[in-house]
Amino acid sequence: MTRTDDELEILGLISTQYASETHAPEGDVVDKSYVAALAAAHEHGKFDRVLIGYHSSAPDGFQVAAYAAAKTTRLKFLLAHRPGVVAPTLAARQLATLDRFSDGRLAVHIITGGSDAEQARDGDFLTKEQRYARTEEYISILKKVWTTSAPFDHEGKHYTVRDSFSGVKPAQLPHLPVFFGGSSDEAIEVAGKHADVYALFGETLQGVSETLNKVRQSAAAHGRQDQIRFSLSLRPILGRSEEEAWNRAQLILAEAKALRERGAVSLFRAAKNESTGSQRLQATASGGAIRDKRLWTEIAKLTGAQGNSTSLVGTPEQVVDALLDYYDLGITKFLFRGFDPLEDAIDYGRNLLPLLREAVAKREKPRVAAAG
DSSP: OOOOGGGOEEEEEOOSSOOBTTBOOOSOSSOHHHHHHHHHHHHHTTOSEEEEOOOTTSOOHHHHHHHHHHTOSSOEEEEEEOTTSSOHHHHHHHHHHHHHHTTSOEEEEEOOOSOHHHHHHTTOOOOHHHHHHHHHHHHHHHHHHHHOSSOEEEEOSSOEEEEEOOSOOOSSSSOOOEEEEOOSHHHHHHHHHHOSEEEEEOOOHHHHHHHHHHHHHHHHHTTOTTTOEEEEEEOOEEOSSHHHHHHHHHHHHHHHHHHHHTTOOOSSOOOOOOOHHHHHHHHHHHTOSEETTTEEOHHHHHHTOOSSOOEEEEOHHHHHHHHHHHHHHTOOEEEEOOSSHHHHHHHHHHHTHHHHHHHHHHHHHHHHHHHO
């Protein structure tokens, strides 16, 4: 498959409060000035899109996205959303409305949920297998609401609707981009059928390659092998020299350990994550502190791989070199999040993103020329 440079998409993450594994949350959980500053930093740094996460005790992502969209003009948004919290017909209208107000800058990241305890906080007591079956049905209904020009009926195991129709359609046609993650067999089946973008955490090159092959096979079974793209999430740690970068990594680890020893935790209480993706990250960490060229796993090991927690450590040039190895596997979207969220977003925009875009353009030039 021939790729072009415009397929490269670089994502960041915005939250409503300054916090990370090395910074205890302080102040109001909804800090409007921080949201505006973080959104502006990503837009100024020429990130393409930012993720707004979901947690059972976090501020509502729809409203965060609406506020951030009002403070920006170009930046796109990826809104994490869990099936089962609201009806899919309502969610479809909410997402379409937000896409209209943001002038077509919205995508949705469907999160099935990897923790039974976390799901229970929102009143969801389905098993993991049942949740994925519901997710498949949920996405099917979302797409019907977004694309059908006449009322429709749906009767499934988890949802039944009669004469459903939405007067509001997304600004993007045929529908919003659908991101999806999950490493279990059930997740990969749903991804192959529905995902525009399959998202995974920063594992080893071998691990990423294995997962991409599984997802491609699943997509091919649904005749979608040319319709799915891939996103990788990482925590780059940059330095002016390699030594400086690794010194910073050790400082980050020390600060994260000290924070945990003090019992300073996020207001968004962590719950045991039973997801296959988390288990894969833990397996990656158990294989050593440094994997491949410079994939650093110590924070994943410390936190029990609670989400995006592996880093590429080095100078911007060295990190780009490592990113190109993933790009060559088929990763065309990268999500970067720092341990100093605002400062790192600015640093990435200045020192990492331009180099990555330039390197990808150089990588693609002979391929495009050969394709004629």
